[in-house]
Amino acid sequence: MKKLSLFLVIIMVLSFTAGCGGEKEVKGNPDHELDHVTLTWYLIGTPQSDLDKVLEEINEYTLEKINATIDLRMLDWGEYDDRMQVIVTSGEEYDIAFTSSWANNYSLNARRGAFLELTDLMDEYGQEMQEAIDPAFLEGAQIDGGLYAVPTNKEVGQQAVLAYNKELADKHDLDLSDVTCIKDMEPYFQVIKEEESGVSPIATFDAFLPFDSLLQEEMPFAFRLEGDTTEVINKYEEEITHDILSTMHDYYNKGYIRSDAATSTDSWPMDVQNWFVRKELYQPYAELLWSRSSGYEIDYVPLQEPYVFNNSVTGSMQAISATSRNPERAMMFLNLLNTDPYLRTLVDKGIEGVHYELNDDGTITDLPARVEDYNMPSFAIGNQLILPLHDDEPEDKWEAFEEFNDNSIPSPALGFYFDPSAVRTEIAAISNVTSEFAPALLKGAVDPDVYLDVFNERLYEAGMQKVLDEIQEQYDEWRAHQQ
Numbered sequence: 001m002k003k004l005s006l007f008l009v010i011i012m013v014l015s016f017t018a019g020c021g022g023e024k025e026v027k028g029n030p031d032h033e034l035d036h037v038t039l040t041w042y043l044i045g046t047p048q049s050d051l052d053k054v055l056e057e058i059n060e061y062t063l064e065k066i067n068a069t070i071d072l073r074m075l076d077w078g079e080y081d082d083r084m085q086v087i088v089t090s091g092e093e094y095d096i097a098f099t100s101s102w103a104n105n106y107s108l109n110a111r112r113g114a115f116l117e118l119t120d121l122m123d124e125y126g127q128e129m130q131e132a133i134d135p136a137f138l139e140g141a142q143i144d145g146g147l148y149a150v151p152t153n154k155e156v157g158q159q160a161v162l163a164y165n166k167e168l169a170d171k172h173d174l175d176l177s178d179v180t181c182i183k184d185m186e187p188y189f190q191v192i193k194e195e196e197s198g199v200s201p202i203a204t205f206d207a208f209l210p211f212d213s214l215l216q217e218e219m220p221f222a223f224r225l226e227g228d229t230t231e232v233i234n235k236y237e238e239e240i241t242h243d244i245l246s247t248m249h250d251y252y253n254k255g256y257i258r259s260d261a262a263t264s265t266d267s268w269p270m271d272v273q274n275w276f277v278r279k280e281l282y283q284p285y286a287e288l289l290w291s292r293s294s295g296y297e298i299d300y301v302p303l304q305e306p307y308v309f310n311n312s313v314t315g316s317m318q319a320i321s322a323t324s325r326n327p328e329r330a331m332m333f334l335n336l337l338n339t340d341p342y343l344r345t346l347v348d349k350g351i352e353g354v355h356y357e358l359n360d361d362g363t364i365t366d367l368p369a370r371v372e373d374y375n376m377p378s379f380a381i382g383n384q385l386i387l388p389l390h391d392d393e394p395e396d397k398w399e400a401f402e403e404f405n406d407n408s409i410p411s412p413a414l415g416f417y418f419d420p421s422a423v424r425t426e427i428a429a430i431s432n433v434t435s436e437f438a439p440a441l442l443k444g445a446v447d448p449d450v451y452l453d454v455f456n457e458r459l460y461e462a463g464m465q466k467v468l469d470e471i472q473e474q475y476d477e478w479r480a481h482q483q
Helices: 006-016 051-066 077-090 106-111 119-125 127-132 135-140 166-171 182-195 239-253 286-294 327-339 341-349 368-373 397-407 420-442 448-461 464-482
Strands: 037-044 068-075 096-099 160-165 200-202 211-213 221-224 232-234 275-281 298-302 317-320 356-358 364-366
Touching: 037 077, 037 327, 051 068, 051 327, 051 341, 068 077, 068 327, 077 096, 096 327, 106 317, 119 127, 119 327, 127 327, 160 166, 160 286, 166 298, 182 200, 182 239, 182 275, 221 464, 232 464, 239 420, 239 448, 286 298, 317 327, 327 341, 364 368, 420 448, 420 464, 448 464
Parallel strands: 037 068, 037 096, 200 275
Antiparallel strands: 096 317, 160 275, 160 298, 211 221, 221 232, 356 364
């Protein structure tokens, strides 16, 4: 591993602490002790027509900072997971890739050696980044004591909420401030059903169940968030699950949920006012974001306190590939991306004067070219808390994020990553059973008094107890090492 000279370290530290680094004074420090390299970076998101134009600016900057240029390759949402599996399996050389709990599976790739363990690299070349990222991300994303990707610094907590059309609520004088669960919504759904033709009281969604689910949300394995939190359970055997699914089925029978809920693939676009309530995950001021993007006022009521789950800390990350020829430079780039507001803004928002205008108060205003030709997935890129605010965003937005993170409650299974290798056959069988029963139950389309017992019986026939025992054994061992 080629190490940086003391001179370069000093130059880098001075550069990183120079604030908004796009100004001329931070340039002009080319390092001649590092060979030039090109870093290949795979990122999820729709390929943007202005990407090459922005990359010219990015590379001018990174060339001066760390003598590296970036080959950013965007793979569209629907193809990213499959393409990355092919890339990883083939042994292709690349340097950085987006990974998460839901795309380019973080824990699976980490365990099979596709990603480098980053602790030493981060200690040497990512110290500023370690200080910038909320510790809950860095601790919660560790697998078997090792960190295999750099988490995006954003909202660390996950909070399920019911978002609702406030214009309809105001029109019918509906006050939802006392709502705490889906059962409280009955009188409001009744009004919307009777008074608003063409509006579904509920935009189809899976019932909110208050557990930390392992593997996938529909799968039965979970930990309670209250009561005995040390036992892995089949959440479909819990009394509260039966109660919530019964309420959903009651709403289905009363026409508050669309009759094709179990099989429909309708995504319920937020900008189409044909719904009253939907389930969403909250972040500070999300209601303003939803209202801006939909074109009408949307508000929300929380269903739970914000919790820190494995899925929330690993929801957006950048890994360094085990096939990378330049892992040190890749870490330098990630450090720069997560600590330098100029670079972070350039990658996210594009070029000032082309894609956005910088206002006198430090906020930005999008220009048409950003919406049409450079609309990047901001949450997937890196530290969001160093981005400039848009001109219509609250001044305290990032402070609100920090407060939200500070108040988020760690799940009892935060940091526990189950290794399924000993029970893969049983998990595959249980997944098939779950796919058969869970969608209709969770959406209220079938009666839980009839189908829950059948569902659970089939789960145990598929090997449920063996998997529960394996999870419990691994969890107990993991907990013993946490104390």
